[in-house]
Amino acid sequence: MNPRPNPRRTVWTTRREALGMTQEELSIGSLVGITRLKAIESARSEPTPTEHASLERALDQAPPRR
Helix, strand or coil: CCCCCCCCCCHHHHHHHHCCCCHHHHHHHHCCCHHHHHHHHCCCCCCCHHHHHHHHHHHHHCCCCC
């Protein structure tokens, strides 16, 4: 039995996965550090306005994978 439940999914995780992106790819594309991105995606932290804009831009510019 797993004592810790799965972290709740965030809109960032859902959008990133729908595009077929890895956390590393989103981190590089948005210039948000991987550790920071993991905290945002696991809902342990909220993105700053600058991070929010960077994440949106990176996700909007990413072509969907097939």
